[in-house]
Amino acid sequence: xxxxxxxxxxxxxxxxxxxxxxxxxxxxxxxxxxxxxxxxxxxxxxxxxxxxxxxxxxxxxxxxxxxxxxxxxxxxxxxxxxxxxxxxxxxxxxxxxxxxxxxxxxxxxxxxxxxxxxxxxxxxxxxxxxxxxxxxxxxxxxxxxxxxxxxxxxxxxxxxxxxxxxxxxxxxxxxxxxxxxxxxxxxxxxxxxxxxxxxxxxxxxxxxxxxxxxxxxxxxxxxxxxxxxxxxxxxxxxxxxxxxxxxxxxxxxxxxxxxxxxxxxxxxxxxxxxxxxxxxxxxxxxxxxxxxxxxxxxxxxxxxxxxxxxxxxxxxxxxxxxxxxxxxxxxxxxxxxxxxxxxxxxxxxxxxxxxxxxxxxxxxxxxxxxxxxxxxxxxxxxxxxxxxxxxxxxxxxxxxxxxxxxxxxxxxxxxxxxxxxxxxxxxxxxxx
Numbered sequence: 155x156x157x158x159x160x161x162x163x164x165x166x167x168x169x170x171x172x173x174x175x176x177x178x179x180x181x182x183x184x185x186x187x188x189x190x191x192x193x194x195x196x197x198x199x200x201x202x203x204x205x206x207x208x209x210x211x212x213x214x215x216x217x218x219x220x221x222x223x224x225x226x227x228x229x230x231x232x233x234x235x236x237x238x239x240x241x242x243x244x245x246x247x248x249x250x251x252x253x254x255x256x257x258x259x260x261x262x263x264x265x266x267x268x269x270x271x272x273x274x275x276x277x278x279x280x281x282x283x284x285x286x287x288x289x290x291x292x293x294x295x296x297x298x299x300x301x302x303x304x305x306x307x308x309x310x311x312x313x314x315x316x317x318x319x320x321x322x323x324x325x326x327x328x329x330x331x332x333x334x335x336x337x338x339x340x341x342x343x344x345x346x347x348x349x350x351x352x353x354x355x356x357x358x359x360x361x362x363x364x365x366x367x368x369x370x371x372x373x374x375x376x377x378x379x380x381x382x383x384x385x386x387x388x389x390x391x392x393x394x395x396x397x398x399x400x401x402x403x404x405x406x407x408x409x410x411x412x413x414x415x416x417x418x419x420x421x422x423x424x425x426x427x428x429x430x431x432x433x434x435x436x437x438x439x440x441x442x443x444x445x446x447x448x449x450x451x452x453x454x455x456x457x458x459x460x461x462x463x464x465x466x467x468x469x470x471x472x473x474x475x476x477x478x479x480x481x482x483x484x485x486x487x488x489x490x491x492x493x494x495x496x497x498x499x500x501x502x503x504x505x506x507x508x509x510x511x512x513x514x515x516x517x518x519x520x521x522x523x524x525x526x527x528x529x530x531x532x533x534x535x536x537x538x539x540x541x542x543x544x545x546x547x548x549x550x551x552x553x554x555x556x557x558x559x560x561x562x563x564x565x566x567x568x569x570x571x572x573x574x575x576x577x578x579x580x581x582x583x584x585x586x
Contacts (some may be wrong), residue, residue: 164278175468176480180263182309183283183462190302192285194261197241199265203231208242208449209418218357220268226422234267237283239443239459241416246288247452258288263464274432275466280526285440286459288447292494293394296422296442296458297402300395302425303438303460304404310467311476316426316437320402321412322392324384324421332383333359340376346373363411365400366433379410388421395422418443422458437470438462484536486515488558488581490528492544497522500543503553503569510573514580533558536581 159166168176184194203223210216222234235241243258246252257354263283270276285302287295296538300318307313323329337359348367355362365371384392399406414425425442431437440460471477487507493499504518517535519528532540542554542564553572556564567575 161276163391164272166277166279171482172468175471175477176464177268177480178481179310179467179471180283180463182546183306186302186306186309187261187285189296190259192261192287193197193263195242195245195260195473197235197238197245197262197264199235200232201235201241201244203233204245205240205450206233206236209243209446210237216268220270222267222269236266236268238262238264238266238282238461239286239446242284242286242459243446243450243452243457246455247447247450252288252452252455257290260284260287261285273434275431275463275469276320277465281464282461283464284459284461286457288455288457290458291444291456293422294398296391296395297398299440299458299460300399300424301402301404303344304402307426310471312428312467312470312474315430315470315474316428318399318406319409319412319425319427320396320406321380321409322384322388323380323413323423323441324388326420328383328388329380329420330362332378332380335378335383336360336362340373343373346370349371360413363413367503374411380413391421417450418446418583420444424460426462428470430470431466434466437464437466440506455564483515484538485516485517486537486540486577487541488532488533488535488537489516489518489541489543490525491519492525492528496543496545496548499548503543506569507573507576511577514576539576 187194187565207217214237221236221407223231224233226232234243241486242262242438244259251258261284265279265281269278272278284298287299304313304318307316324332337355340347340351340355340359340362344355346369347355347362348365348370349360351365351367351370362370363374365374393565394407406424411426412425413419419441421442421444423439425436425439427435428437429435438460439462440458442456442458444454444456447453489500489504491497500518504516507514517537519531523531529540538557538559540554540556540558542556544554547553547566550566551569552566553569554564555567555572555575
C-alpha cells in the first residue's frame with residue numbers, strides 16, 4: 155500500500171481558520187512600519203550558500219547544523235534562507251542602494267528554513283517579519299526600532315506580556331578580547347561544561363553564554379562579563395540607546411549574557427521575551443551589524459535591524475485570547491436563488507451590492523438546490539440574513555430578506571432600495 159501524502163515534518167499548513175489572525179498581525183505591523191517610513195522589499199527564498207556562510211558565520215549552529223543546502227543542476231551550492239538579513243544586505247549591494255551614504259529603511263516578510271527538532275513555537279519552515287535600516291550609525295535608530303516594536307505590542311494588546319532585554323556586544327576588537335578571556339575561564343572548567351557548550355567553546359564561544367543547561371549557567375556566574383571589555387565608543391552608544399528608551403518610558407532589563415545566535419552582531423543587541431509560551435520565549439530579536447556590508451565586499455555601512463517570529467506571535471495572541479472576534483465573523487448575507495433566470499439575476503445583483511457596499515461579506519449559493527437545502531446552507535454559513543430570489547421575486551423586482559438569527563418577519567425589498575436597507579439593518583454588527 156502506498157504511503158499517504160502528508161506535509162514534511164516541521165513544515166505546516168496554515169488552514170483557512172488560522173489565516174485571519176496571521177493577516178491581522180501582518181497588516182497591523184505593515185501599517186505601523188509605513189507610518190515610520192519603512193518600505194517593503196521582497197527577497198528570494200534561495201541564495202548561494204556562501205552568502206550565509208560568510209554572513210552568519212561558519213561555526214554557528216545555523217550554518218553547521220541547521221541549513222537546508224543542496225547542489226543544483228549546475229553543481230552550485232544553494233541554501234533555503236535561514237534568516238533574512240544576509241539576503242537583504244546582498245540585495246542592497248547588488249542594486250547599489252547603500253552607496254553614497256543612502257539611508258535605507260526596509261522590511262520584508264516570508265518563510266525561513268532551519269533543520270531543527272520541531273516543537274511548539276519552533277518549526278523547520280517558519281515565518282519572520284524583518285526590519286533593516288542602513289547608513290544610520292547613531293543610537294537613535296537603534297532606539298527607534300525598539301520603540302517601533304513596543305508600539306506594536308501596544309496595538310496588539312501584548313504590552314504586559316513581553317519584556318525587553320538589552321545588551322551591548324561592543325566593537326569587534328572588544329569582543330575578541332572578551333572571547334579570549336571567556337575561553338580561558340571556561341577551558342579551566344571544560345569537564346564541567348555540557349556537551350554542546352564544549353563544542354561551542356572551539357567554534358562560537360560566546361554562544362556558551364546562551365546555554366539553557368543549569369550547570370553551565372552556574373559556572374558562568376563567576377565568568378568575565380562582556381561589559382568589562384567594552385570600548386568607550388560602544389559604552390557611549392549604549393548609554394545613548396538607554397537614554398532614548400528612558401525618555402519614552404520603555405522599561406528594559408540589562409542581560410549581560412544576551413549575545414544572539416548570529417556572528418554578525420556588534421554593539422546593541424536586544425530581545426523581547428515572554429514567559430507565556432514555555433521554552434520558546436523570544437518573540438522578537440535583533441541588533442547592530444555594522445561590519446556585515448564590509449564582509450560582503452561593500453564599503454563600511456552601518457546597519458541595524460530585527461526579526462520577529464510570526465508563529466510565536468500568533469501563538470501568543472491565541473494563548474492570551476487577544477485575537478479580535480471580528481476576524482472570524484461569519485458572512486453578512488447568503489443569497490439564495492431558485493431557477494436559472496433567478497441564478498443569473500442573483501449574480502448581477504450580488505455584484506451591484508458589492509459595488510454599493512464594498513466591505514459587505516456576501517455568499518451566493520452555488521450548485522442550485524431546493525429551497526430547504528439552500529436555507530440549510532445559509533444557516534450553516536453563519537450569515538445574519540438570507541436573501542431570496544425566485545420566480546415571483548424576479549417578476550416583481552424585489553428580494554426577500556429573511557433574518558436567520560432572530561424571529562423577525564421576512565421582508566420584500568425593492569432592488570433599488572436593497573443596498574440602503576441592508577446598510578441600515580446590518581449596521582455595527584457587520585464589517586460595513
